[in-house]
Amino acid sequence: MSTEGASSYGDLPAVATDSPVGARNSMDRLYAPPALSERLIRAFLMFCAALSIGTTLGIIGVLFEETRAFFAQVPFSSFFGDTQWTPLFAEKHFGIWPLVGGTMLTTLIAMAVALPFGLTAAIYLSEFASATVRKWLKPALEILAGVPTVVYGYFALTMVTPLLQTLLPDLAAFNVLSAGLMMGIMILPVIASLSEDAIFAVPSSLREGALALGATKLSTVFRVVLPSAFSGIGAATILGVSRAIGETMIVAIAAGQQARLSLDPREGMQTMTAYIVQVSMGDTPTGTIEFHTIFAVGMMLFCMTMVLNLIAQHLRGRVLKGSL
Amino acid sequence: MVEPRMKVQGLKAWFGSSIALRDIDLDIADKQVTAIIGPSGCGKSTFVRCLNRMHEVTPNARAEGKVLLDGKDIYDPAVNPVALRRYVGMVFQKPNPFPTMSIRENVLAGLTLLGTRAKDESGLVERSLRQAALWEEVRGGLDRPGVSLSGGQQQRLCIARALAMEPEVLLMDEPCSALDPIATAKVEELILELRRRYTIVIVTHNMQQAQRVADTTAFFYMGSLVEHAATTKIFGNPTERRTADYVSGRFG
Ligand SMILES: Nc1ncnc2c1ncn2[C@@H]1O[C@H](COP(=O)(O)OP(=O)(O)OP(=O)(O)O)[C@@H](O)[C@H]1O
Ligand SMILES: [Mg+2]
Numbered sequence: 001m002s003t004e005g006a007s008s009y010g011d012l013p014a015v016a017t018d019s020p021v022g023a024r025n026s027m028d029r030l031y032a033p034p035a036l037s038e039r040l041i042r043a044f045l046m047f048c049a050a051l052s053i054g055t056t057l058g059i060i061g062v063l064f065e066e067t068r069a070f071f072a073q074v075p076f077s078s079f080f081g082d083t084q085w086t087p088l089f090a091e092k093h094f095g096i097w098p099l100v101g102g103t104m105l106t107t108l109i110a111m112a113v114a115l116p117f118g119l120t121a122a123i124y125l126s127e128f129a130s131a132t133v134r135k136w137l138k139p140a141l142e143i144l145a146g147v148p149t150v151v152y153g154y155f156a157l158t159m160v161t162p163l164l165q166t167l168l169p170d171l172a173a174f175n176v177l178s179a180g181l182m183m184g185i186m187i188l189p190v191i192a193s194l195s196e197d198a199i200f201a202v203p204s205s206l207r208e209g210a211l212a213l214g215a216t217k218l219s220t221v222f223r224v225v226l227p228s229a230f231s232g233i234g235a236a237t238i239l240g241v242s243r244a245i246g247e248t249m250i251v252a253i254a255a256g257q258q259a260r261l262s263l264d265p266r267e268g269m270q271t272m273t274a275y276i277v278q279v280s281m282g283d284t285p286t287g288t289i290e291f292h293t294i295f296a297v298g299m300m301l302f303c304m305t306m307v308l309n310l311i312a313q314h315l316r317g318r319v320l321k322g323s324l
Numbered sequence: 325m326v327e328p329r330m331k332v333q334g335l336k337a338w339f340g341s342s343i344a345l346r347d348i349d350l351d352i353a354d355k356q357v358t359a360i361i362g363p364s365g366c367g368k369s370t371f372v373r374c375l376n377r378m379h380e381v382t383p384n385a386r387a388e389g390k391v392l393l394d395g396k397d398i399y400d401p402a403v404n405p406v407a408l409r410r411y412v413g414m415v416f417q418k419p420n421p422f423p424t425m426s427i428r429e430n431v432l433a434g435l436t437l438l439g440t441r442a443k444d445e446s447g448l449v450e451r452s453l454r455q456a457a458l459w460e461e462v463r464g465g466l467d468r469p470g471v472s473l474s475g476g477q478q479q480r481l482c483i484a485r486a487l488a489m490e491p492e493v494l495l496m497d498e499p500c501s502a503l504d505p506i507a508t509a510k511v512e513e514l515i516l517e518l519r520r521r522y523t524i525v526i527v528t529h530n531m532q533q534a535q536r537v538a539d540t541t542a543f544f545y546m547g548s549l550v551e552h553a554a555t556t557k558i559f560g561n562p563t564e565r566r567t568a569d570y571v572s573g574r575f576g
Contacts (some may be wrong), residue, residue: 131383205420209482212378213489214410215437223437227424 040131063302066295073289077294085259085270087293089278094293098259098261102269106251107244110264114186114240114309118191119233126199127221138196156182161254167244174256174268183250191240198232199225205233235315244307246301248273270302329354329493330375330524335389336377337370344370346547348389352493357519359538359555361525363570366544368527369417372495375525377405377410393492410434413491417498419478420472421485427453427462430470430481434489448488456484457514469554476507483514487522492520496526502535513539535559543567 026299071079072093082095087301122142156192165171171178200223210220223319256268257278276294284290328351331459337345345367352358352375366417373379374387377398381529391398397407400454431449435442442448449466453459462473470481479499487495496515500508501515515524515537528534534541542552551564562568569575 108496201418205416205418208378208381208420209420209422210379210433210437211406211417212376212409212414213434213437213485214406214408215434216406219437219439224433226420226423230424314552 018147038069060302063295066292067299069127069291070292070296073292074087074296085275088282088284089288092289096297099260099270099272099275099298100262102176102255102259102265103245103271104249105176105263105269106247106255106271107181107241109177110187110247111237112193112243113181114244115237117184118236118240119194119195120207121188122195122199122233123221123226125196127217127225128303131191133210138193141189141192145193149186149247149249150183150253152186153179153250156233156250156254170316171266174254174258175266176255176269177265178263179251179253179255182254183244183247185241186247186250187243191236191242191321194236194239195229195233198236201232204229230320231315235293235312236310238260238308238315240307242312245308246273246305248277264269266323272297272299276301328352329394330392330555331392332375332468333390333392335371335374335387335391336516337367337374337387338385339370339382340392345374345387348549350542350549352523352525353540355519355521356456356572357526357546358513359523359541360511360525360544361529361531361534361541361570362544363575364529365395366548370542371496371544372414372497372527374407375495378409379413382403383485399522403466409480410438410489410497411491412493413485413489414495415479415482415497415499419475419482419500419502421473421478421481423469423471425470427473427481428513431484435545436569452484452488453481455487455518457510457517458484458550470498474507476503476510479511480505480514480541481509481510487518491522495526496524497570498527498529501529508533529538531559543570545570 016307079096082093083086083097084093084095085098086093118183121137125137129137156178157174160182161171161173164178168177207220210224211217215223251271252274255271256273257270257274258268259270260267260273262269275297279290279294296314330352332348332352335345335348335350336343346373360371362368370379371572375391375398377387379385379387387399387407389399393408393411397403398405398412419571421447422433425433428449430437430444431452432442450459450463453462458477462468462476462481470478473481479502483496484500489536500511503511511535513527518524519537519539526534526537538555540552543558543562543566544551545566551562551567553556553563557563559571562571
């Protein structure tokens with residue numbers, strides 16, 4: 001069978017000239033194996049896919065292995081029970097909460113900025129802006145999303161902090177407040193753009209249904225359109241939180257390097273990401289306990305963003321399926 | 325002759341610069357069913373959407389002329405289109421229940437959206453669903469999502485939602501085109517029932533449907549009203565040649 005297929009495959013150019021669809025020979029071609037080029041391309045694509053999956057698995061594997069090495073020396077109970085994080089000091093404590101707390105506080109401030117403004121921008125863009133305004137504003141938002149975060153970091157340190165210090169005299173030079181505010185501005189376009197997509201995707205038949213019942217534009221937006229876009233807005237929010245938790249540059253530059261368990265955003269605090277930067281850039285020898293800490297912290301970070309991304313993906317899946 | 329509930333006088337409508345309705349004059353009789361027929365694209369939907377000022381919701385769309393409801397011009401600049409739509413309800417071609425609301429909430433949606441509440445909510449829900457011939461099918465599960473119903477049930481839910489606002493006039497734009505024959509028969513039966521209480525304008529592509537439900541029928545062609553007369557006359561002995569050709573299936 002395969003030789004027959006191969007020979008008819010060889011005949012193909014002659015057939016193709018007098019019958020563009022090759023109809024006369026089509027039954028022979030039923031048995032033709034896929035062309036060699038097609039098989040090669042398929043193999044190449046599979047190799048690329050395997051490479052990226054393999055790399056990811058490898059990184060996760062190393063992360064697990066090093067984390068295991070860390071917990072061989074530091075018990076779980078002190079990692080999750082201690083309230084101090086001082087692995088680089090003479091008297092070592094390994095309580096993760098100061099780092100988690102710093103991360104959470106910056107994220108909270110960032111979301112307090114990004115969510116209301118981002119959502120308002122999204123509602124305005126999709127429901128109220130004229131076509132021309134939309135045409136200019138949407139790309140502008142996307143440019144804002146492309147600003148390198150290191151720029152935001154310096155901006156927080158050299159502009160926002162001095163400005164805020166005129167209002168809040170107690171504000172430290174490195175503080176969570178400016179880092180969080182700047183991070184909020186960084187995330188704002190992400191939330192605005194994704195929420196706008198979700199709101200825009202709400203079928204116009206629902207808007208018309210509400211308007212035809214005698215609803216005002218505002219009530220249509222808030223009682224019909226936004227609830228229908230809830231999953232998409234939720235996904236945008238969670239992706240924003242996930243970005244905030246993983247954001248490194250702004251906090252490394254502007255929030256300081258002191259792991260401190262506190263709720264006062266005027267103080268400097270270290271986030272999980274900022275700690276990893278500090279150790280990676282320092283001269284900590286590999287194999288030491290100090291070195292292993294960054295993998296444990298990285299693992300913690302990975303788990304947190306992973307859970308958030310899974311939730312966001314689930315929500316977005318619901319949006320795509322249209323089940324809301 | 326029954327006194328007209330609505331009088332359309334010199335109505336023109338545009339989408340951007342292209343005209344969709346040219347000088348329509350049409351009387352809509354009180355507590356009767358007026359059917360709008362005509363080939364696709366002739367302006368039927370545009371016409372009914374002008375009757376509750378939904379036409380202007382479309383970007384760049386505008387309308388000109390007079391539409392009198394009980395003698396008052398709804399295109400008077402002093403008229404608030406949002407308030408008008410409470411009196412002129414509308415059912416769309418595709419059922420569009422609100423996906424985040426239960427059956428009960430969908431029926432009450434008009435009031436919720438206005439920020440008010442009915443005195444007797446369950447009474448209103450039951451009454452509206454009964455009028456829409458849906459009550460018996462859903463009475464056991466009013467808290468189920470509205471979108472969990474079948475297409476035909478969803479369309480009757482949308483009718484119930486419109487009826488709950490107790491409109492003066494009910495506009496229906498091809499309400500059965502997404503429905504199977506059984507659901508269509510139910511909606512038609514319902515229209516004949518509602519006719520005793522409401523003034524109804526129905527757009528349809530189905531000639532039999534027009535003959536079954538409508539008292540008068542208006543034939544539109546390329547944005548103009550060709551002929552409006554008793555349904556029996558339109559289908560039996562129309563004045564205009566184009567009407568005769570269309571209803572006998574010779575074009576369109
Ligand atoms: N949103 C729109 N933008 C621009 N032109 C439109 C729009 N909607 C309708 N039109 C045009 O206006 C004219 C009338 O359309 P309309 O929808 O009223 O027709 P119809 O009679 O309801 O047709 P159908 O039977 O297919 O529903 C058509 O030529 C159509 O192309
Ligand atoms: Mg139409």
